[in-house]
Amino acid sequence: MVFPVVLSPALFLAAALAASILFSMIVSGLAIALVRWDGGTLPAALSRGGVAFGGTLTLCCVVIAILVGITR
Template sequence: MSPDRSMAILVLLTVALTLSLAAGIAAAALTRWDGTTVPAAITRGAIAFGSTLSLCIAGIALLLTART
């Protein structure tokens, strides 16, 4: 694996993690703002984080397999 490819993978994973964190925090904040309890808001934020991260990782895998 070339250094350029390794760097691209690390950058893509960093972007995916950042996007997932933002989605999770936004979902938790909006849920809490809606008036639900803190545990419910954390649960919904975690679901949003996990699903966004899964989608991003699937997209990265698709992109990397298409490039080879």
């Protein structure tokens, strides 16, 4: 017997934020790796990784906010 799983809006929002943070961390790691692969210094790589993390997280939060606004 399978019970239906009901997600509360708060739990769904928390899961969406956790997924966006994970996605932002992956993008940041890739940005750091690409800068290092191109021969950049470690401070430059960390700086660009931070910018990539912040930009990706901002865009993810904007998309989540738009989706929440549409569904209400």
